[in-house]
Amino acid sequence: MLNVSNLRVSYGAIEVIHGIDLQVNQGECVALIGANGAGKSSTLKAICGLVPATAGTIEFEGQDITNQSGHSIVKAGITMCPEGRQVFPQMTTLQNLRMGAYPRKDAEQAADVEEMMDMFPILRDRAHQAAGTLSGGEQEMLAIGRALMARPKLCIFDEPSLGLAPKIVAEVGETIARVKEMGKTILLVEQNSAMALRLADRAYLFEAGEIVLSGTGAELQSHPDVAKAYLGH
Amino acid sequence: MRLTALTAAMVMTAGAAWAEEKTLDIGVSDALTGGGAVYGLPQTNAVKLAAKEINASGGIKVGEDTYMLNVIAYDDKANPTEASNAVRKLIDRDGVKYILGFCCSGATGAVASFIEYEDAVMLVGNAAERSITTREIPNLTRTRPPADYTGAAAGTFVAEKGHKRVAVLGALDVGFYASYVDAFEKELEKAGGEIVSREAFGLKDRDMSPQLTKIRGQEPDAILVVGYVEPAAFIYRQAVELGIDVPRYGFTSGSEDQFTRVATSEQMEGVWDLRPTELTLLSASENGKAYHANYTEEFGIAPSPSSPYSYDQTYALKDAIEAAGTVEDTEAVAEALREIAVPDEVVMQYLPVDDKMFDENGQAYTSNGAFQWQGGNWVFVQDLPSDAAAYSAFLSTLDD
Amino acid sequence: MVEVLQQIINGIAIGGVYVLIALGLTTVFGILGIAHFAHGSVSMFGGYLTFFFVTSWGIPLLLAILIALLVGLVLGVLIELLAYRPVRDANHINAFIVALGLTMMVEGINLELFGHEQVVIPTDFSRVFNIGGVTIPELRLYVILAAALLIAAMTVFVERTKTGQAIRAVAENRDAAILMGVNVKTIPLVVFAISTALGVCAGVMVGSLFAIAPGIGEGLVVKGFAVLILGGLGSIPGAVVGGLVLGITEALAAGFISSAYKDVIAFVVMISVLLFRPQGLMGKA
Numbered sequence: 001m002l003n004v005s006n007l008r009v010s011y012g013a014i015e016v017i018h019g020i021d022l023q024v025n026q027g028e029c030v031a032l033i034g035a036n037g038a039g040k041s042s043t044l045k046a047i048c049g050l051v052p053a054t055a056g057t058i059e060f061e062g063q064d065i066t067n068q069s070g071h072s073i074v075k076a077g078i079t080m081c082p083e084g085r086q087v088f089p090q091m092t093t094l095q096n097l098r099m100g101a102y103p104r105k106d107a108e109q110a111a112d113v114e115e116m117m118d119m120f121p122i123l124r125d126r127a128h129q130a131a132g133t134l135s136g137g138e139q140e141m142l143a144i145g146r147a148l149m150a151r152p153k154l155c156i157f158d159e160p161s162l163g164l165a166p167k168i169v170a171e172v173g174e175t176i177a178r179v180k181e182m183g184k185t186i187l188l189v190e191q192n193s194a195m196a197l198r199l200a201d202r203a204y205l206f207e208a209g210e211i212v213l214s215g216t217g218a219e220l221q222s223h224p225d226v227a228k229a230y231l232g233h
Numbered sequence: 234m235r236l237t238a239l240t241a242a243m244v245m246t247a248g249a250a251w252a253e254e255k256t257l258d259i260g261v262s263d264a265l266t267g268g269g270a271v272y273g274l275p276q277t278n279a280v281k282l283a284a285k286e287i288n289a290s291g292g293i294k295v296g297e298d299t300y301m302l303n304v305i306a307y308d309d310k311a312n313p314t315e316a317s318n319a320v321r322k323l324i325d326r327d328g329v330k331y332i333l334g335f336c337c338s339g340a341t342g343a344v345a346s347f348i349e350y351e352d353a354v355m356l357v358g359n360a361a362e363r364s365i366t367t368r369e370i371p372n373l374t375r376t377r378p379p380a381d382y383t384g385a386a387a388g389t390f391v392a393e394k395g396h397k398r399v400a401v402l403g404a405l406d407v408g409f410y411a412s413y414v415d416a417f418e419k420e421l422e423k424a425g426g427e428i429v430s431r432e433a434f435g436l437k438d439r440d441m442s443p444q445l446t447k448i449r450g451q452e453p454d455a456i457l458v459v460g461y462v463e464p465a466a467f468i469y470r471q472a473v474e475l476g477i478d479v480p481r482y483g484f485t486s487g488s489e490d491q492f493t494r495v496a497t498s499e500q501m502e503g504v505w506d507l508r509p510t511e512l513t514l515l516s517a518s519e520n521g522k523a524y525h526a527n528y529t530e531e532f533g534i535a536p537s538p539s540s541p542y543s544y545d546q547t548y549a550l551k552d553a554i555e556a557a558g559t560v561e562d563t564e565a566v567a568e569a570l571r572e573i574a575v576p577d578e579v580v581m582q583y584l585p586v587d588d589k590m591f592d593e594n595g596q597a598y599t600s601n602g603a604f605q606w607q608g609g610n611w612v613f614v615q616d617l618p619s620d621a622a623a624y625s626a627f628l629s630t631l632d633d
Numbered sequence: 634m635v636e637v638l639q640q641i642i643n644g645i646a647i648g649g650v651y652v653l654i655a656l657g658l659t660t661v662f663g664i665l666g667i668a669h670f671a672h673g674s675v676s677m678f679g680g681y682l683t684f685f686f687v688t689s690w691g692i693p694l695l696l697a698i699l700i701a702l703l704v705g706l707v708l709g710v711l712i713e714l715l716a717y718r719p720v721r722d723a724n725h726i727n728a729f730i731v732a733l734g735l736t737m738m739v740e741g742i743n744l745e746l747f748g749h750e751q752v753v754i755p756t757d758f759s760r761v762f763n764i765g766g767v768t769i770p771e772l773r774l775y776v777i778l779a780a781a782l783l784i785a786a787m788t789v790f791v792e793r794t795k796t797g798q799a800i801r802a803v804a805e806n807r808d809a810a811i812l813m814g815v816n817v818k819t820i821p822l823v824v825f826a827i828s829t830a831l832g833v834c835a836g837v838m839v840g841s842l843f844a845i846a847p848g849i850g851e852g853l854v855v856k857g858f859a860v861l862i863l864g865g866l867g868s869i870p871g872a873v874v875g876g877l878v879l880g881i882t883e884a885l886a887a888g889f890i891s892s893a894y895k896d897v898i899a900f901v902v903m904i905s906v907l908l909f910r911p912q913g914l915m916g917k918a
Contacts, residue, residue, distance in 0.1 A: 048811075048812060049811070050808060050811060050812075069816070069818070070811035070812065070814075070817070071811060071814045071815055071816040071817070074811075074812065074813065074814030075814060079812065079814075082808070082809060082812055086806055086808065086809035086812070087806075088801065088802050088805040088806055088809065088810075089805060089806075090801075090805055091798070091801060091802070091805065095792075095798060098795075098798065099798055099799075099802050099810075099813050100813060102795055102798075102799060102802075102813045102814045102815060103813075103814035146813075147812075150813070150814065265749075266744060266749050266847065267749065267847060267848070268846070268847075268848065270749040270750070271749075271750060274749065405893065406893065432887075432892040433891075433892045433893035434892065435896075437848060437852055439839075439843030439844050439849075440643070440646075440647055440842075440843055442643040442884075443640055443643050443644070443883070443884040443886075443887035443888045443892065443895070444887055444888070444892045446636060446639045446640055446643060446884075446888055447636070447887070447888045447889070447892070449636075449639075450636045463750075463751045463844065467843065467844070473761075474761050474768060474770040474773075475639075475768050476761070476763065476768050491750075494751070494752075494753050495751075495753050497759055500759075
């Protein structure tokens, strides 16, 4: 479904992604793991059109989407739930959810809002509250709900557990598992390797802008290099 | 169009055939843009009109020579710095010795402060700040009388109408408007009246209803509006809108056009303007009517009431140069200016002091008139009780 | 009491004009972080244009306003595309200089096309209503109503339409808005078009109720920014509250304290508010 080949990304003169290949198949949950600064988030940003790719191609459902503008990639069916939640702080929970459906023109948007609120009951309680006043965990639920509102074919989660209390991290994990059960294709970036590899069907290990290892979630979980990567050596 | 050009060419070649003509550059420093342009632009036009007429009737004769006038006009935006620059440019770069125009007091005062040391003569028009002629600058004259000369006459007039409680709304941060009100108050108090409130507005203000609301609460038996035409027109309109129905007096010198653009003629009905007897069609002399017609034909718009101040300057300058018999010796021309009688061609009605147009301060005096808005026009009703000789003597005692 | 009410009514009309100017400034600032100084002059251009249509071509007032509005929409788009977009990714000082240059240019165009004399858009509304001693001229009433209508329309647009929500979203978090599928290249066009159209409305109001003349637009934009700071940068409710507060404060100051210092007093009120609420009346800390 998503096919990234020989992707290179630079910030100014500094190249941070040195030609990587990765695939995500329909219905899969794929995790990208690695230490901070290994290039996971830059890869995601390149896929979503937030930073330009200097070389390589990104194909989605057979179409070349390399260096397309961010909004047309959303239209193509890729939605990202960004690192740090990035909710719209002064808009209400409800408005944030509706914002998720921005590119949609169908009549089922209101029903989807209801569905999200059933899925995350706390959001119903907070419906008319400014999103900035929600707790970190609530904001994460909102960000996930907002991403799902686009009815994406591929849903990308960037560091969903970052900065959350351990109890909430577990909740987030359960939520992503539920999203997976809904049949969505998922690309997950996590520093919390244990959670990521438990959820993932397959995973790629990043190190200094390159993919050094790939395999099923179970394989990587037991691989000695994974532990090494997370210790940052 | 082609015919006019042809005629002009014929006149010029015919002229050149029998006499050697010289050109005398005269300068104009005046507000051509910005808030002061309502006064400055018509003044500049008036100088151009006078110069054209003088040229058409043979120019200025000095001995054997005949001088044709050429007008160089710069925009001083009514701003002191810009005016100083404009005059410097005229004197230093263009070699001009005679500078006319000057509609607005701030800019004029700045130039007046250094003109005494220049080889030039300065003729001030519409600027009304008194201090311009209190220092007896030998190479400066002014056609418009100071504001307080008119203010005193206005105060007497309003007191004679029996008003005791007058509310003032004026551009009081402008010196000459404040001095008009001061002189007005002095005369009003002599008759037992008082000014019950002094409200201010700025040049760019167009909503004076807050001030008028306050005035309405004080229940005066007359209001006095002192300031530039454009905001003043709004005051008259908003006073009616707020239901203020006491007599409205003013000192604004605006044309009918300038007022009807803002207020309806009904809203203006009965408003008094107490000011120097400037140009209005109904009061105008033969000169005034001709001026109005020629100006309108030349520029496609009616002249503003105060524009003849600079038109008259041009003729005063012509007479002075001819009397002095020189264009080079500015001292002689400046002296001659203070000696000439009122020229025949002037539009305003000057009250000569000792038979001379300008007194020893370089100040000319016009009669002051009470004009009233009646059925869409400013109608001259009567002369205000003004005393040019007494004021001239008073002015000579001041030296700030 | 009548006098206080009268002063409040006096202040609401000009306050409404301030709101419309500030709404344009605040949305532009929210989206692009630009202090769009030329806004006042462009607004006055709209007023001049309406005047020109009515007096020179004899177009009925409402139709003339409508045409001026459409011109405003197009003008807004052009300003964004030609003036601000090229410096979008450059240092902020560039946009600042563009804004100043644009102001001078538009003022110059206004002067060249429409002259230096004040211009009043002619209307037929000269009735005056008197309610218990409080007088309100018909035209003033219409201006207040029109301003209220436009503010309401703007609020509905921003709160209830997808485009409006996208404008807010871009203002609050540009990157997240891109992830929602918002085209961040077209949103500034929409913002400038709407802002300029609102400005044109303000220009028409100033031009019919008061007058348009050189320098009036620049004066208004200064008041507009004062409203922005008073209400909270980038906040739409802040612009509404701030504009009305400034307008009414000016009227009350002129009526009850001193007309000579009415602008000073208005700014003193502004500074006092900011001492206690540095983020502005409706701004978020």
